[in-house]
Each structure stands twice: as structure tokens, then as C-alpha cells.
Amino acid sequence: MSRLIARFDVSYPRFRLHVDVDLPATGITAVFGQSGSGKTTLLRCLAGLERSPTGFMQVGDDVWQDETRNRYESISIRRIGYVFQEPRLFPHLSVRSNLTYGFNRTPDQERRLSVDQVVEVLGIAHLLDRRPHKLSGGEQQRVAIGRALLTSPKLLLLDEPLSSLDSERKREIMPFIQRLYKELKIPIVYVTHSLHEILQLAQVVVLLRDGKVVATGPLTEVFSRLDLHRHLGPHLIGAVVDTAVAEHEHQFGLTRLEFNGQSLYVPLQSLDVGQPLRIHILSSDVSLAVGPSATQTSALNILSAMVKEIAEVDKATVDVRLDVGCPLVASITRKSAIALGLKPGQRLYAHIKSVALAEDATD
Amino acid sequence: MLLSDLDWSALWITLRLAGATVLVLLIVGTPLAWWLAHTRSRFRVVVEALVALPIVLPPTVLGFYILVALGPYGPIGQFTGLTLAFTFWGLVIGSVFYSMPFVIQPLHAAFEAVGKAPLEAAWSLRASRLDAFLTVASPMAIRGYVSGIVLGFAHTMGEFGVVLMVGGSIPGKTRVLSTTVFDHVEVMEYAQAHIISAAMLLFSFFVLLGVYIVNRKFPIHVS
Numbered sequence: 224m225s226r227l228i229a230r231f232d233v234s235y236p237r238f239r240l241h242v243d244v245d246l247p248a249t250g251i252t253a254v255f256g257q258s259g260s261g262k263t264t265l266l267r268c269l270a271g272l273e274r275s276p277t278g279f280m281q282v283g284d285d286v287w288q289d290e291t292r293n294r295y296e297s298i299s300i301r302r303i304g305y306v307f308q309e310p311r312l313f314p315h316l317s318v319r320s321n322l323t324y325g326f327n328r329t330p331d332q333e334r335r336l337s338v339d340q341v342v343e344v345l346g347i348a349h350l351l352d353r354r355p356h357k358l359s360g361g362e363q364q365r366v367a368i369g370r371a372l373l374t375s376p377k378l379l380l381l382d383e384p385l386s387s388l389d390s391e392r393k394r395e396i397m398p399f400i401q402r403l404y405k406e407l408k409i410p411i412v413y414v415t416h417s418l419h420e421i422l423q424l425a426q427v428v429v430l431l432r433d434g435k436v437v438a439t440g441p442l443t444e445v446f447s448r449l450d451l452h453r454h455l456g457p458h459l460i461g462a463v464v465d466t467a468v469a470e471h472e473h474q475f476g477l478t479r480l481e482f483n484g485q486s487l488y489v490p491l492q493s494l495d496v497g498q499p500l501r502i503h504i505l506s507s508d509v510s511l512a513v514g515p516s517a518t519q520t521s522a523l524n525i526l527s528a529m530v531k532e533i534a535e536v537d538k539a540t541v542d543v544r545l546d547v548g549c550p551l552v553a554s555i556t557r558k559s560a561i562a563l564g565l566k567p568g569q570r571l572y573a574h575i576k577s578v579a580l581a582e583d584a585t586d
Numbered sequence: 587m588l589l590s591d592l593d594w595s596a597l598w599i600t601l602r603l604a605g606a607t608v609l610v611l612l613i614v615g616t617p618l619a620w621w622l623a624h625t626r627s628r629f630r631v632v633v634e635a636l637v638a639l640p641i642v643l644p645p646t647v648l649g650f651y652i653l654v655a656l657g658p659y660g661p662i663g664q665f666t667g668l669t670l671a672f673t674f675w676g677l678v679i680g681s682v683f684y685s686m687p688f689v690i691q692p693l694h695a696a697f698e699a700v701g702k703a704p705l706e707a708a709w710s711l712r713a714s715r716l717d718a719f720l721t722v723a724s725p726m727a728i729r730g731y732v733s734g735i736v737l738g739f740a741h742t743m744g745e746f747g748v749v750l751m752v753g754g755s756i757p758g759k760t761r762v763l764s765t766t767v768f769d770h771v772e773v774m775e776y777a778q779a780h781i782i783s784a785a786m787l788l789f790s791f792f793v794l795l796g797v798y799i800v801n802r803k804f805p806i807h808v809s
Contacts (some may be wrong), residue, residue, distance in 0.1 A: 272706055298709045305710040311703050315725040324721075325711030374712055 225249060225283040227378065227410065231268045231275035240264045240275075240434040246427055248282050248378065248410045251400075253425035253442075255415060261434040262414040263308075266380050269412065270305050271298035282378050282410075302333070304371030304379040304409075308386055310363035312355035318366050319351040325374035335375040336407065344406065345369045345399055361392030365399060372407070379403065381413045385420060397423060418455065422463060422503055423581045430455075447550030449534040449542050452506070461506030462551040463581070468494045477523075483548030488523045489578050501581040506542065508576040509553035513563055524575035526551070530567050533560065541565075545573055588777055592757045593766055599674070600762040603749075604742040607681040608735055611689040614682070615734070619693035620719075624702070638687050645684065645747025652680045653751050672754045677762075680752040681742045689738035696730020697723065733797055740793045743786070 225248040232241045240261040246252050254262045267273040269280060271287065274295060280288040287296045298305075304325075312321050322338060342348050345365045355363060364384055371379060381400070385393045401424065404411055413424060421428060421442070428445045430438040438445050445451065446460045464487075466480035471491060478492040480500060487502065494500060511528075512520075528545040535541050541560045543553045553573060563571070618637075622630060640648055654660050656670040656679065663669050670676035700723050708718035724731070746764040753760030755769060763782055770779040 270710065272709075298706075299712050299714055303710065305707075307703070307707065309703070311707040313704060313707070313722055313726070315728075324708070324713075328712040328717075370711065374710075 225410070226281070227252070227412070228279065228281045229265075229269060230277075230279040231265070232277050233264065233268065233273060233275040238264075238434060240268065242431075242434075242436050244429060244436060244439055246412075246429070246439065249408075250404055250426040251411045251413050251424050252427040252429060253413045253415060253421045254429045254431060255418075255421055255425075256431035257416055259433075260431040262416070262431055263382055264434075265431065266305075266382050266412065266414050269378070270303050270380055271296060271301050272305075285377060302374070302377045304374055304376035306364070306367050306371050306379070306381045306384050308383045310355070310360075310367040312358075312363055312366055312370075314355055316355075317351070318347065318353050318355065318358070321355065321366055322351075322370050322373055325370055329374050333375055336372055338373060341369045341372050344402055359392070360388050361395050364388065364392075364396060368396075368399065368403070372403070372409070376409060379409050379411045381411060383415055383417075384413075385417070386415075393420075400424060418460070422460070423501070443549055447544055447552050449532055449544050449552065452534075452542055452552055459506040459552070459554060461504045461509050461553060462547075462549060463501065463503045464549050465499060465501050468492060468496050468498045468500055470496060485526050485548045487526075487575065487578055489580065502578050503581055504551065504575055504578055506552040506554040509545075509551065509555075510574045510576065511543065511553055511555060511559070511563060511565070512572045512574060513569075514571075520574070522574045522576070524578060526573045526575065528571055528573040530565055530569045530571065532567060533565055547573055588781060590778075592761070593778065593782065595758050596761045596763050596766040599758075599760070600743055600764075603674070603677055603681060603762060604739045606678045607685055607742045608689065608738045610678065610682050611686060611738055612731075612735070615686070615690045615693055619690050619730075620697055620723075622690075622694045623697035623700075637690050640684050641687050645745065646751055648684060649680060649748040649751025652676075652683060652748065656680075656752065671752060672756060672760060674753075674760060677749055677753045677760055680748045681745060684745050684748045685738045685741045688741045689734040692730045692733035692737065693727065694730075696727035696733075699730075700726045729801060732800060736793055736797050740790055744790065 227246045227248040230243045233239070238261065242265060254265060256262050264273060268275055268278065277290050278288050279290065285302070286294060287301045288294060313324065316324065322341070326334070326338060342351070345368060347362065347365050347369060350358060350362055350366065355366070358366065368384065385396060388396065403409055415421060425442050427440065428442050429436060430445060430451065438448060438451055443463050446455060446463050452459060464482050466482040466487065469479045469481040469486065471478050473491065476491045477488045478490070480487045480489060480502065489502065492500065526547040528547045528551065530543060531546050532544040533541055535557065539557055540554060541557050543555060543560070543565060545551045545553060551573060622634060653671050655662060656676050657663055658669045670679060704722050704726060705718050708722045713721065744764060746768070749760065749762050750765055755761045755765035761769070763786060767779050767782050
């Protein structure tokens, strides 16, 4: 499988970025961290806008930087699309000319996307003859994405493309970003500090803090690591699960989802059977029960689970990492943990009080 | 007609001088203004001060040094054997220094306003450095160019001290409009002095008016 390998070590007066990552060059990889953690600097190093004196950077078979061999391609040579935080459209050009700016500078044999195709995917056909300053923020950002796509990049870098937009505009753009990798198969590195965007978009997460990689891996794994659990944000995500729609129970207004042999019920969805649906579960919405008495409850979503790890958070609370076919974290009281006699390897049942759809997550 | 052939030739020389000066300043000034806008060098402030110097220096002082430099015993005369003092091209050299801030400062400000962000965007869209300069930075800095050209041209037309020092107001050769006015007044030809002065006054006013209207009417939208 195609990989994205990057090693950078750059120092600034008050900041040092020191990373060494090996990521799948497919799908959406989210670079997550607080402001000042080095997310944008990492992206600029990947693009070739900042140069690490000892850096290395490779996407698939293309080595764009290898300082041990004095190799450093400038950004205009690297086949990278960069969407900045602010759209940076060229104000003296029409939307159409903005879109074709990079396209016209891309050799015929490297073009994999047509202008019509990109205009269609991004829904910007009605904007082509306008000037950038006549566009809304969301429209501008869509044009900026389209402009980058039309250079047929092998890697698309998005630097908080939604951060300057209100939630209405965010909802408007999010589906386009999902279509980018589903329909156009371009690997994306997506910088954000929004948990919401990660939950909805990412398959792989790189967690940055103070210029260093704290964790990297599939979203579900990173979000269930107990040592990181309390640092990921105000909402303690217990699990992010990619499920498929199994059946609709119209008479109850429910949809049954399946993943790894387990079932979960959510309110009736308009998706077809077999369609993927990502959900997440807050760790505080998980309670634990030993034994089959679980069948005598009004709770609908009960998963058989095995205890993997227990971590004390404070005097009152413990986090329990479970295996339910995927990792799941439960935050319970220490008193209950002792009463249940929890220990690794123990089999029990996890009651899920609430399941959230990734689309509905809020910041 | 009150104006003599020599007055008309002064007009022609003035226009040629202003045109040549602005042309030289665009060629030399664009890279210099670009450098000023983008460098992090410690010497930037020194260069900025040098560029602004002609604004505060008495034109006679500037003219004096240029006269010495261009004369037969100056560095240029010593090396090339050319004496540029009291010639048209000597005037051009003097004017280039004299009008330098009026072309470079608007360009510098315009490039600085454009900033690095649109350039990075252009590079990421596969444009080379030169390509990005020509197709993004220059059109975005167009107002700086218009201001620089117009102010440089008008300011060169209005100079007196430097052209008198370097050119000597030789009729038909280095006598420009401003020195013509002086010469007319010297010999009490007030009518001619009035005509030329009024023409220059109106010209200057409308040039500046034009610059301000253009700036107001076509603001650059930087998103």
C-alpha cells in the first residue's frame, strides 16, 4: 500500500517541530492538536513551504525531500495541492481563471481531472464568471479546493479549511471533502483542532502536542487509548465505530447497525441497507454489567465485551478499555469498578445509553 | 505665439527626460522594491533610508554630488572617458536618483500589501517564482505601478535644483520647463513664465487628481 513517510526537525525561536511519521497515503488523515502544537508547520513542511535541514518526505514512489542525498523539490515541482486556512483566491482573476490557474500549468499527461468534473463535484458551476470577492466564505473555500484539485495532486493538504466558516457553511463543505476521497481517490492530510471534523472525516489520526507526535494510528484505536483519553477534548469519546446499515425496523422507528458481529440500534435512518455509517459513543454513556441479567433491562444497545485495561482517572472515576469487536472506553465510578471486581480478561456486558451519529457531532 | 521654439523644445526635453527616468526606475526599482518587501535582512532599513534620502536632501546637494560624479574627473569620467555632466543622459541619471523614492515607495508598499500568501498559493499551483511574480504579484500590485509611474513622471517634470546643477539649462539641450520658467523670469519675460507655470500647475493638479480617482475607484480586493 502506498505510504506517506515524513521526518522533519525544524527549530524556530520559540518552537521546534520534531516528527517522524509513516502513514497510509489513502483516505483522510487528520492532524489533530491544539493551536501552537505545530499542525500548520507540519503541513508547510510536507508542502515544501518550510524546509527542515535534515528532512525526508516521500509519497508513494515520489521522494520529494531527502536531505541526506541533497534532494529537495520546491513546492511548484511537488505534486501537492494545498488549501490554506483562508482561501487565498487571486482577486484579479475570475473564479474560472482561478480554477484553471494550476490546471493550465499541469502537463496534459498528468491531468487526471477535468475542469467540468471538479466544478460538478464542488457544485460551483454558477460561480464561474464571478470575482472571488463576490463569493461567500464557503464558496471561496470550495473554489480554493477545486483550484488545488485541478493540478491533479498526488496528495491534498487541507489546513483547517473550515475554521473561518460558520457552522452552516461547514455543513455545506463537509460532504464535498468526503466526496474528494471517495470519488476522486486523492489522499488527504487534514489539519484541524475540531473533534467534530475528525469524527466525521478521518480514518487515521496524527495527534500533535508541542511539535511532537503523541500518537498516530487508526481513529478508533487512538481514541480508545486510555493514556490519551482525557486529552482529546471536552467530549470523552469512548468509541468511533464504522458500521453498516443492517436493517430498518419501521414499526419501531429504528435502524439496526452492524459491526464485527455486534448490533446497535439508532433512530431510523434514510440510508439503504449495506450503506456505511460512522457513529460514536461517549465514554460516559457506557455502563457495565456482569452476567446475563442484562437481558432484563429496557436498554436496547447491549454489547458483549471483554475488559482489556483499567486506568484510574481520579479518586472517583476509572476508565475501562473494552473490546466489543472494536475498542470502546467506559468511564465509570471507582466504587462500581471495585463492586464488579473488574480485571483484565473479564467478560461482561456494556450498556450503551446513547449513540451519536458522526454527522451530528458538535464542537 | 508668445512661446519660442526653444520653449517648445524644453517641453519635449522635459517629456523625454521624465519618460526615460520612469523607465529606468521601473527596471531598477521593481527588483529593489521587491527585495525591500520580502527581505528579512538587517540592511533593509539602511536601503530604505537611502531610497528616501532625496525627499529631504536639498536638490542642489544631490545635484552637486552627481555633477562631480559625472564630470570628467569623476569616477565615471575616469573609467569610460565619458563626460555626462551637461548632457541629456546626465540629466536622466540625476533624475533617477531625485525621483527614486516616488517610484520605489509606492511599489514597495504595493508588494508588501500583496504579501507572501498569494505567492505561496501560486507556487502550490505549480507556478515558478517568476511566473507567480508576473501573473499574481504584479497584477495585484497594479495600483503601486500606476502611482509610481505617474508620481515619478510628474516629480521629474517638477525638479529644478538637480537639473540646473547637472544640466546647466543649456537651451535645446538640457533646458527643461522648470528651468525655462526661471530663465524667463530672470530676463523679466513674465508672460511666458505665466503660461508655462500655469500649464505645469494644471498638469500637476490633474495628474494627482487622476491618481486619487483611480485609487478610489478601483480598490484592490484582497480576500
